[in-house]
Amino acid sequence: MCVALPLAGMGSTPPRRPLRTPQSRGRATRALSLLAGVLGALSLSACEEPEHLHTKLAPPSATGTIVILPRQSLLPTFPCSRCHDDRAPNPTERRLVEFHTQKVLLHGSAKGWCYRCHSQDNIDKLKLQDGTLVSFDEAYELCGSCHGDKFRDFKAGIHGLTTGDWNGDRQRRSCPNCHDPHNPRFPAMTPERPPAQPRTAPMHAADVSEDSDGEGH
Amino acid sequence: MAKDTDTTCGAAMTPIPSAAERAEKLVESRLDEKGNRRSFLKIAGAAVAAAATGCGTGAPTSEEFFRQHYQKLTDEDKKRIFARIEEEVLATKGVRAHVADPPPMDGVQFAYALNLSVCNGSRRCVEACARENNLPDDPEMRYIRVLEMEAGSMDFEEATAYYEHDKVPAHDKFYLPVQCNQCDNPPCTKACPVGATWKEKDGIVVVDYNWCIGCRFCIVACPYYARRFNWSEPEIPPDRINPNMGYLSNRPRHKGVVEKCTFCLHRTRAGRDPACLEACPTGARKFGNLHDPNSEIREIIRSKRVFVLKEDLATLPRFYYFFA
Numbered sequence: 001m002c003v004a005l006p007l008a009g010m011g012s013t014p015p016r017r018p019l020r021t022p023q024s025r026g027r028a029t030r031a032l033s034l035l036a037g038v039l040g041a042l043s044l045s046a047c048e049e050p051e052h053l054h055t056k057l058a059p060p061s062a063t064g065t066i067v068i069l070p071r072q073s074l075l076p077t078f079p080c081s082r083c084h085d086d087r088a089p090n091p092t093e094r095r096l097v098e099f100h101t102q103k104v105l106l107h108g109s110a111k112g113w114c115y116r117c118h119s120q121d122n123i124d125k126l127k128l129q130d131g132t133l134v135s136f137d138e139a140y141e142l143c144g145s146c147h148g149d150k151f152r153d154f155k156a157g158i159h160g161l162t163t164g165d166w167n168g169d170r171q172r173r174s175c176p177n178c179h180d181p182h183n184p185r186f187p188a189m190t191p192e193r194p195p196a197q198p199r200t201a202p203m204h205a206a207d208v209s210e211d212s213d214g215e216g217h
Numbered sequence: 218m219a220k221d222t223d224t225t226c227g228a229a230m231t232p233i234p235s236a237a238e239r240a241e242k243l244v245e246s247r248l249d250e251k252g253n254r255r256s257f258l259k260i261a262g263a264a265v266a267a268a269a270t271g272c273g274t275g276a277p278t279s280e281e282f283f284r285q286h287y288q289k290l291t292d293e294d295k296k297r298i299f300a301r302i303e304e305e306v307l308a309t310k311g312v313r314a315h316v317a318d319p320p321p322m323d324g325v326q327f328a329y330a331l332n333l334s335v336c337n338g339s340r341r342c343v344e345a346c347a348r349e350n351n352l353p354d355d356p357e358m359r360y361i362r363v364l365e366m367e368a369g370s371m372d373f374e375e376a377t378a379y380y381e382h383d384k385v386p387a388h389d390k391f392y393l394p395v396q397c398n399q400c401d402n403p404p405c406t407k408a409c410p411v412g413a414t415w416k417e418k419d420g421i422v423v424v425d426y427n428w429c430i431g432c433r434f435c436i437v438a439c440p441y442y443a444r445r446f447n448w449s450e451p452e453i454p455p456d457r458i459n460p461n462m463g464y465l466s467n468r469p470r471h472k473g474v475v476e477k478c479t480f481c482l483h484r485t486r487a488g489r490d491p492a493c494l495e496a497c498p499t500g501a502r503k504f505g506n507l508h509d510p511n512s513e514i515r516e517i518i519r520s521k522r523v524f525v526l527k528e529d530l531a532t533l534p535r536f537y538y539f540f541a
Contacts, residue, residue, distance in 0.1 A: 153541055157513035158332070158521070161500030166512075167488035173500070186499065188384035192340035195378055196357040 064168040066157070071174050072136040084123040091115055106183040117142060117181070136176075143175040278305075286412070287318075287425040287465065295464070302468055310455040318464040319486035321419035326507040327480055328420070329491075330517045330537040331394060336501040338363050338385040338392030345496030346396075349481060350467040351459055353451035360445065360478040361396040361493060396493070397422065397443040397478035398526065398534030408438035414475070420507075420535050421482050423465040424475055431473040440527050441534075444477045480504070507535075517541075 072078055083099070093113045096103065105112065119125045125133035126142045134141050144151030153159035154175070161178060164170035178186060280301065285294065299316040306314040343361045352358045364376040368389045376393070386392065403422050406414050413428035414435055436444045450472040462468040463483030470476055481491040485504070494502040505514035514537075517523060523537040 156516045156520070158503065158517055158541055159335075159500070161497070162513075163490065163495055165488045166485065166490050166505050178499075186335070186337065188386065189337060189339045189498065191338055191380075191382060191385045192344045194340075194381050195343075195359055195362065197379065 064165065064170065066162070066170045066172055068137070068140070068172050068174050069177065070137050071139060071176055075136060078124070078136070080118075080123040089115065089120045089123075091120065103182050106185075107181065137174070139181070140175045143179075143181070281427055281471075284427045286428050288415075299464065302462070302464075306458065306460075306462075306469060310453075310458050312455055312458045312460050314458070314460040314462050314468075316462045316464060316468055317483065319483060321417050321421075322486060324506075324508050325419050326535075327399070327485060328505065328507045328514050328518075328535045328537065329399075329480065330503040330514055330521075330523065330539060332501040332503070332541050333391060333393060333538055334540045335499045336363075336392045336394065336497075337499050338365060338380070338387075338390070339498055341496040341498055342394060342493035342502065345492045346478070346481075348457065349459055349484070349492035350479075351451075351453055351457075351462075351469065353453050355452055356448055358445050358447070358451070358476075360443070361394050362442070363392050363394045365390050365392055367391075393538065394493075395441055395443070395526070396536070397480075398441050398532065398536040399478075399480060401533035401535065402531055404438040404440065404530075404532060405435035405444060408434040410434065417465075417482075419486070421480050422477070423479055423482070424477060425465070426468070426470045426474045426476065429474040431475065433475060435475055440530050440532060444475050446475050447472050 077083075091113065115127075117126055119127040119133050122133055125135060126139060127133055128142055129145050140151065140154060144154070150159050154172075157172070160172055160175075162170050162172045175181075280298075284298065290298065295318060299318075302316045303314050306312055340363050343359050343363060346352070346360050347354075347358075350360065352360065362378040364373065364378055365380040365387070366372060366376045368391050380387070380390075399416075399420050399422050401416075401420070403416055406416055406422060410432060411428060411430055413430070414422060414424045416422050431446070433446055436446060447470055451470060459467060461483060463479070463486075466479040466481065466483045481489075481493075485491055491502075491504055494504050503513050503517060505512035507514060507518075509515065517539060518537065521539040521541050523539045525534040525537060
């Protein structure tokens with residue numbers, strides 16, 4: 001039954017298996033899926049409910065898959081190891097003057113150092129709190145390890161930007177596509193222009209008869 | 218202003234014409250106007266010939282004038298009419314449009330949900346909607362109004378849609394976009410005296426722009442201020458025309474008819490998302506099928522504290538708001 005899945009929402013209804021969490025699979029499986037180079041693309045249409053339930057309810061289900069857009073390929077300086085392989089990791093907290101000078105950590109209490117999230121042993125990976133390494137494409141797992149409520153909504157498609165067809169393939173942005181992990185507040189935007197103020201109606205009879213449009217009333 | 222008022226009210230300069238005189242003058246001026254419905258009747262014979270040439274005066278052609286209600290159109294009628302609209306768009310705008318009337322999908326009930334916690338008031342939805350639905354800039358028509366309210370309040374009396382900021386979200390404000398709620402118990406369709414607006418099987422409330430008589434009863438009946446009236450002939454630059462047109466949604470409209478948000482039915486009935494959702498930079502907008510137990514919209518209604526506007530009016534909106 002779908003209820004047994006930790007990802008299923010409430011009740012017995014949600015049979016979808018949106019995204020896999022660290023809890024829902026073993027390390028080996030996760031490593032395998034990483035090796036397979038799955039760029040976060042996971043099918044959401046899979047369901048483990050017995051078939052007869054479907055025929056009974058006959059729910060018109062959306063077809064298609066939800067893909068979490070890859071992130072790693074967008075990083076301008078990836079792979080990090082290209083530079084970092086030549087230098088030893090320095091876990092001392094300090095102000096960066098040589099590289100990454102633009103990076104200011106304004107996340108939460110702003111305490112912490114690069115290696116809280118980036119892996120010290122493999123700089124091309126992110127490190128979860130339990131030490132598991134994930135790729136930059138799976139950064140949502142790292143974000144979700146603290147922001148559980150948002151992660152839950154993200155997996156259900158409630159939080160986050162998903163585009164595509166409501167009845168077909170959909171693309172979802174990973175957390176860092178909208179929130180810079182070093183300064184996660186959603187950036188302020190310039191709004192589109194305000195609507196035109198309503199035209200005021202002519203106040204007097206004389207205006208009405210002169211009004212060529214005659215639309216004052 | 219005060220001075221003007223004095224002279225007019227004092228009747229020292231010009232006597233105020235009586236209501237009957239004014240009405241007569243108005244009718245006369247209207248009858249003289251080119252392309253008016255009445256003048257069309259008057260010169261119906263000539264109009265048929267003129268209409269055949271597809272002259273783009275913006276006036277309804279005789280074919281349009283005598284066109285049957287949408288629900289009574291046969292497939293052949295539709296084929297002819299759609300081809301005619303496409304011809305007219307090509308003649309007047311130079312745009313090769315495609316007009317269709319995608320029917321409601323079986324087992325689909327559309328609903329919308331909007332996450333007020335993340336809406337940042339950028340009005341991207343408003344503009345995307347205008348482009349998608351061929352809404353004119355002059356006179357400006359927009360289906361969506363984004364209301365700005367004080368954080369921690371829900372006071373619609375104090376809300377404004379006219380806010381101007383360099384950057385949004387403004388400090389201590391939150392934003393609540395309003396558009397057609399596609400009510401399950403719509404007051405607007407009941408107010409229409411000629412049956413020009415109705416609720417479709419998938420929940421979308423539509424208008425037959427050629428059956429509408431422009432009485433605007435529906436505008437008054439709508440508690441959400443979601444309907445718009447074409448006060449003058451809508452002018453859209455050719456490069457702004459969206460050629461993907463639905464007969465019941467974004468095809469060209471004339472002066473004097475009412476229109477409204479249709480959840481972009483020409484898109485959504487083809488499985489796509491509405492334009493406003495696609496344009497939202499924050500992912501606040503969610504759209505889907507209520508009958509699909511796996512849809513995002515169902516999960517939102519199941520797991521969030523959703524609310525609708527003016528619930529006490531029992532209009533049963535299909536547009537849900539929530540904070541998450």
